[in-house]
Amino acid sequence: MKIATWNVNSLNVRMPHLKQWLVEAQPDVVGLQETKLDDPRFPDADIAALGYRSVFCGQKTYNGVALLSRVPAGECVVAIPGFEDEQKRVIAATIDGVRVVNLYVVNGKAVGDPKYDYKLRWLAAVRDWLAEEIRAHPELVVLGDFNIAPDDRDVHDPAAWHGKILCSTPERDALRALLDLGLHDSFRLHQQEAGHFSWWDYRLGGLRRNLGLRIDLVLVSEALRARCAAAGIDREPRTWERPSDHAPAWVTLAR
Template sequence: MRIATYNVNGVNGRLQGLLAWLAETRPDIVCLQELKAPAEKFPEGALRRAGYGSVWHGESRWNGVAILARDCDPIQTRRGLPGDRADVQSRYVEAAVNGVIVASLYAPNGNPQPGPKFEFKLRWLERLHAHAAGLLASGHPVALAGDFNIIPEPRDVYAPERWLDDALFHPKVREAYARLLEQGWTDALRARFPDETVYTFWKYWRGALERDAGLRIDHLLLSPDLAPRLKDAGVDRAFRAREGASDHAAVWIELADQRAKRAPG
């Protein structure tokens, strides 16, 4: 099973690139972020013609998340992160696909900090922490996938000294990510590449991609019963170099099939 997360930076404006990526890589499950489209403008038909059923949580102009499943329809289990009825931003959707609970999330950026946007980000991450604990307690295999807008460590960003005042690299934000891992989640990309420099995002300007001046903010976290099935992981950097591409690259994992339980006796 291949699960991918992809901040598309506008699902309709970059639809042809998304469809090309789907056709060439054929992931089984895809978590999309930053749709920048209201619910009624989500390209469900085009994705279904490409072989993918979908659930989505859209918002006009900003945010937006979706889950795609190849040759089947995801079963939505949650729409929106619990814990704050006043939060109407489209940043979280969750679905069951082929025996796995998958969440597509788009955490707040939090800049500028200090300020109300940064405080909202911290509260949102606290709510994510609480909900993630409940998912672990459920006993289901779970993957939390998306643009966390968190740089976990200095090695996850080019020239970390330039990011000290940024909300993506703030100690409180990095601590929130570390607390998620302490719950028992496995950072799949870091597990696959424990010592290498791996980036998932490059700004459009100053030749950032060519200089490899990037950062790692797109993550796939696996629950303890899903992590042992991790076979491989990677970043589809080549697609980031294509004309009109998102400033993020897709991140993917390969999971071994769950072995059937042997009958007693």
């Protein structure tokens, strides 16, 4: 069972890329972030023609999340229970027996900014919710654009990024609090080396010079750890014309 995450940075623009990647990569489940489409404009029929069912929650111009799957998704949730938030950043569903939670984590703008405080409150609410989800669904995958580089191996220049947004200690602590629920970074179950990234700035030759961050994660619960057969990042779509600034990250779970 191949499960992937991809911040497409506008599905309207990146739909040709998504179609090509679904055909080439053949994932079973894909979580999308930053679809930037309100629900009536979501290309459900086009995606169905490729063999995928869709559940989605979006808004015009920014945010928006979706789950695509080869089999129908059930028990769908489109917000953090008990957390009042107009931004469409969360969708969860049960797919082929696995609970999949797709998160588009708040960027935060800058350390100390009100949006940074919102990010930390949002992550605390996610933690409380996931604690309940993992009790109800031991086979749990939490994926998405986390907008946090877990540690210095995930940053092209740790000294330059030290203490800054996406790499600050409170953000990393908030991510660690999610992992402490019994979740594992699937990529790090297979690869310990530094220098592997999922996001590169469009500016300054970011991809060519590998000036990136690993902020797109697929976390697996302890109950799925033994089934985590492989994990990786697919850089290829980032090289295509008019790409998203993110590349897909994925995990394969043995049946």
